[in-house]
Amino acid sequence: MELHYDVVVVGAGIAGPILSRNLAKKGYKVLMIDKKAEIGSPKRCGEGLGIANFKKYDIPMDKRFINREIYGAAIYSPSGYKLEIRYDKVAGVILERKIFDKMLAYYAAKAGADVMAKTEAVGLIRKEGRIAGVKAKHEGESLEIYADVIVAADGVESRVARWAGINSFLPPHELDSAYEYEMIIENFEFDPDIIHLYFGNEVAPRGYVWIFPKDEDRANVGIGINGDNPKTAKYYLEKWLKENNIKGTKILEVNVGGVPVGGFLKELVKDNVVVVGDAARQVNPMHGGGMAEAMEAATIASKWIDKALSEENLELLKGYTDEWWAGEGQKLLRILKVRQISEKLSDDELDVAVQALSSADAEKIAAGDYKEVFKALIKNP
Ligand code: FAD
Known part of the structure; x- marks a missing residue:
């Protein structure tokens, strides 16, 4: 079967549904596919998410997916x-991700996106030397999904980025x-x-x-x-x-x-393929949380996909790479440096660090203000 869309999104975890919802709201024809028979299940997550993300990414605080405050x-x-x-x-x-992911897909569908569970991307379609879409399998049936933009939101084991020729090897x-x-x-x-x-x-x-x-x-x-x-x-x-x-x-x-927890992709866009979330290694390397980071990347990527499609200039997709690396990328690199220092600490040094930090401004530490961490350590060596 042959299908035609403006954007095809592979993966309905966190990044995929946020990006699909944003673009469907703008009026684009979007299809999001996931190989899972039930979106959200099985989960692979501790399910912790900061409260500010709900407002920031326009997600309702629905009791159905909130286990505990x-x-x-x-x-x-x-x-x-x-x-x-x-x-x-x-x-x-602490979320119930099996319900959260499914509800994020529901919000994308409500905004106008099509969603197909149990549909696995198995390769890319190439026509006249360019990437024209995604080959997929649904219940044994082969699908050819043609789209102007292909989004790799297929998580840590991403294959879509690799198929597009992006070096996504993770040591x-x-x-x-x-x-x-x-x-x-x-x-x-x-x-x-x-x-x-x-x-x-x-x-x-x-x-x-x-x-x-x-x-x-x-x-x-x-x-x-x-x-x-x-x-x-x-x-x-x-x-x-x-x-x-x-x-x-x-x-x-x-x-x-x-x-x-490192190795953030340098190349987030190749031709008309855009990589977001774990697929692009956009995870906080200190605590390993990646949901908020996936939401942020999806927000930036959807803005540039909108710009590229509305101005009929796919070169503009690269704006996502530049904007992500100028802000989020730099922040995650700084966090990676702190992680690399902290992983060398002995148990005795970790004891001292935790004692020293008890005098620091907790609010600032929680907000990721690493200057506060260093100030406390210098004050209490
Ligand atoms: P994913 O959520 O992984 O979604 C990718 C989707 O793509 C999946 O649904 C998958 O089925 C689909 N897919 C893959 N390949 C294909 C294909 N070929 N065709 C179709 N579909 C495909 N982060 C936090 O913020 N807080 C936590 O507490 C936390 N705890 C964690 C605990 C563990 C044990 C692990 C492993 C991770 C944890 N994380 C946590 C990280 C977090 O789960 C991820 O960063 C987040 O899910 C990334 O979202 P994503 O959309 O990029 O990818």
Whole structure:
């Protein structure tokens, strides 16, 4: 079957639906496809999202996808020093991504985009030396989807960018391996109104263990470690659970995935192919969160796709690369530098850092003001 659209979007995670919604609202003919039979499922996420993103990206605060409101965070050093940042208003939420992703696709569809689940992109269509669309499979049927612009929003394992000739190779060191249980936590004290992050070279090399509460006694308990570690993320998570006497006998879900924590794509556009979100490695390399970053990239990309299509000049798509790299890209590079410094700290130094940071302005740290971090460390060496 042959289909014709202005824009075809591969991937209905976070970046895909935001971009599809924005362009459908502008009146473009958009098709978003996802290989999942059920959009959003299975999830591979801790499901934590800052509250400001709802307003910023025009997403309704729908109770159907909000498990729990979160008021802050506690950071634990290897020897158990605790730094707590707590607000008197909601700072973030723990989502139910299976519903969230599906609702984002619903908002895109309501805005006018077509959506096809269980439809896998398997290659690109090339005509007269240029990329003309996407080849896909739906329930065994072959589809040829012709479009002026092709969007690769196909996540960390993206193939669309590679098919277009973009070098998206990610060395193992630029990838974190993540492993997570959604589980019932018994006989272990944790405040379910804040998230909990545990650091230490023996706890989680380069990363941390997280508890993201979904209920008083139910949480996403996960870990991210450097992808080139000879041991697995599962090994470190099991070890941490055992050391903290948390029984792993009430596990509701297991999530395994890779998180790109560096190696941001330099080339975000090739001809008429635009790469967004995890596919472009647009993830915060410090904490591994990528939802807000995917939303931001989708917003910038949709603006430039609109400009390129309305002015009938696909060269303008490159404006997305320039704008993203001038703002977001520079910010993520600075965060990457801080991460590279922090990953060299010994456990003793991590203990000192957490103690020193307790005198810093928590609001500024939470807002990513790294000058505040350095000020505190210099004041309390
Ligand atoms: P994705 O959400 O991965 O969506 C890509 C979509 O493309 C998928 O639905 C996939 O099915 C589809 N697809 C892929 N290939 C094809 C194809 N060939 N044809 C059709 N469809 C295709 N981020 C946070 O902000 N907060 C967190 O708490 C958090 N926790 C995490 C915990 C873990 C264990 C992991 C692995 C990641 C976590 N992240 C978190 C990162 C976050 O999940 C991603 O950054 C975010 O989902 C990126 O959105 P995306 O739209 O780029 O990609």
